[in-house]
Amino acid sequence: MDDKTFRVRCEAYRAAAEDYLDRLFTADAPWKTLYDAMRYSVLSGGKRIRPVLTLECARLCGLADWRAALPFACALELVHTYSLIHDDLPCMDNDELRRGKPTNHVVYGETMATLAGDALQPEAFRLIAEAEGLSDRAKLNAVRALARASGADGMVAGQVLDLTGYGHDRESLTTLCDRKTCAMIRAAAELGCAAAEADAETTETLGRYASLLGLAFQIRDDMLDVVGDEATFGKPIGSDAEEGKITFADLLGAEGCAREVRRLTDEAVAVVAGADTDGFLAALAVGLAGRNS
Amino acid sequence: MDDKTFRVRCEAYRAAAEDYLDRLFTADAPWKTLYDAMRYSVLSGGKRIRPVLTLECARLCGLADWRAALPFACALELVHTYSLIHDDLPCMDNDELRRGKPTNHVVYGETMATLAGDALQPEAFRLIAEAEGLSDRAKLNAVRALARASGADGMVAGQVLDLTGYGHDRESLTTLCDRKTCAMIRAAAELGCAAAEADAETTETLGRYASLLGLAFQIRDDMLDVVGDEATFGKPIGSDAEEGKITFADLLGAEGCAREVRRLTDEAVAVVAGADTDGFLAALAVGLAGRNS
Numbered sequence: 001m002d003d004k005t006f007r008v009r010c011e012a013y014r015a016a017a018e019d020y021l022d023r024l025f026t027a028d029a030p031w032k033t034l035y036d037a038m039r040y041s042v043l044s045g046g047k048r049i050r051p052v053l054t055l056e057c058a059r060l061c062g063l064a065d066w067r068a069a070l071p072f073a074c075a076l077e078l079v080h081t082y083s084l085i086h087d088d089l090p091c092m093d094n095d096e097l098r099r100g101k102p103t104n105h106v107v108y109g110e111t112m113a114t115l116a117g118d119a120l121q122p123e124a125f126r127l128i129a130e131a132e133g134l135s136d137r138a139k140l141n142a143v144r145a146l147a148r149a150s151g152a153d154g155m156v157a158g159q160v161l162d163l164t165g166y167g168h169d170r171e172s173l174t175t176l177c178d179r180k181t182c183a184m185i186r187a188a189a190e191l192g193c194a195a196a197e198a199d200a201e202t203t204e205t206l207g208r209y210a211s212l213l214g215l216a217f218q219i220r221d222d223m224l225d226v227v228g229d230e231a232t233f234g235k236p237i238g239s240d241a242e243e244g245k246i247t248f249a250d251l252l253g254a255e256g257c258a259r260e261v262r263r264l265t266d267e268a269v270a271v272v273a274g275a276d277t278d279g280f281l282a283a284l285a286v287g288l289a290g291r292n293s
Numbered sequence: 294m295d296d297k298t299f300r301v302r303c304e305a306y307r308a309a310a311e312d313y314l315d316r317l318f319t320a321d322a323p324w325k326t327l328y329d330a331m332r333y334s335v336l337s338g339g340k341r342i343r344p345v346l347t348l349e350c351a352r353l354c355g356l357a358d359w360r361a362a363l364p365f366a367c368a369l370e371l372v373h374t375y376s377l378i379h380d381d382l383p384c385m386d387n388d389e390l391r392r393g394k395p396t397n398h399v400v401y402g403e404t405m406a407t408l409a410g411d412a413l414q415p416e417a418f419r420l421i422a423e424a425e426g427l428s429d430r431a432k433l434n435a436v437r438a439l440a441r442a443s444g445a446d447g448m449v450a451g452q453v454l455d456l457t458g459y460g461h462d463r464e465s466l467t468t469l470c471d472r473k474t475c476a477m478i479r480a481a482a483e484l485g486c487a488a489a490e491a492d493a494e495t496t497e498t499l500g501r502y503a504s505l506l507g508l509a510f511q512i513r514d515d516m517l518d519v520v521g522d523e524a525t526f527g528k529p530i531g532s533d534a535e536e537g538k539i540t541f542a543d544l545l546g547a548e549g550c551a552r553e554v555r556r557l558t559d560e561a562v563a564v565v566a567g568a569d570t571d572g573f574l575a576a577l578a579v580g581l582a583g584r585n586s
Contacts, residue, residue, distance in 0.1 A: 110384040157412075
């Protein structure tokens, strides 16, 4: 797929997800401050890689109009957003900046930030359950995939491993990353497959592609935390080292990271070759491997 | 229904829910400390009113074996438990005791308590999605009911109203209680109806009964916070006043509260009279109205 075609489609997905998210939590209510806190983080930019992945997988698996998968795509983005809000809390990573903006609790206070994160989780499942034009089976598969990816054996398990210093060598760090990062990126692909009622084999293939993408993404992230440009990267360089965390950059070095990102990207592209009919997923993987932000 | 029959059935529901909950999060995993923190609060006693309500509604609406509704009943209990863990956090009510035991963050630390609460939410939706022997339609109705009750217009909205001092007169305090307490108790009934695929009218009737029960429950709670016995009640008497919260006890007085609890209980019993074939729900309402703990 040529670069322009890729960019146009990617931007169509991104803009549709942005627009969908922007329509949420806008009602007038006595608890409007909760909506404001939720919207602050939901709409604070971000690359929207997960929604793009959901929407492309839905399209690729034959959903007549990929827009029907927007509630699934945005549900997962809400869960991703809650995890960022809670990760930044003083009792977690205690970060004051995210994507160059003050974190949620800096703006709304710790109490409201905790509640905004708490509310985003059920709202995600509500979006799935209330999605129009998709079958009960599709919705239930989506609920299951999202719940597993974000639950006690998924993203939260990864967060616990991260905070308890579990990752100390390549194997343990890969386990940590599988749970903390890859599970949700894989679920993004699975939700697209669920929307299109793809068969188990296709879902497995696209899920595997997404897992590899997730691992490459994390390794690139660790590398940028060492050799990146702060203004482009959007967060302070060297923050991992400051927090005393062992990362892929420590274990592999900057060059080793770059090599591993290339290897994983090649593998992701190869895994998906049969399904990725016009090369969008290959272009996405290659694009992410070269990102600086 | 005579008292003994009521107690035997109530205990059967309670024991089944307890047993189901006790089988969760027991695997051996590198993030076992997360499981421990989750189980600490999930299994810390409690009256299990919500599961009892779900299971009785499922039975009443014709589910062949009420045990099939256990995943729904316990899903709601997980969400209820997460809300207690997060409510007790230093950035919320900052409580150190719950049901006479140290709160989750006192035992596991603030970070792990936050994460335990976070993980309980998706696990609840997973239980619903993976429930055996129930239809896709039943599960989706359950997901929708639970998500609405616990989301940004449900329980979390009520929590925000509570923390921002919204409740200052009878009307505003009732709105607050509707969101914070009644929504989840109503959802407990709705999940039982969903499991049995009850019609909309029956679901509405049982939901209305549960809402009235919830309001009576809260008013009784406010009253016990003023005139209760600390050892029986399981939390310090006068804590509402200490936190500067206006409660139904302030607005109605102890006698006015008792009168209102009786009125709401009578109304709940009347609402459900046609559906409550053997009087279990009436006995439950009357029993809760007289509780001291």
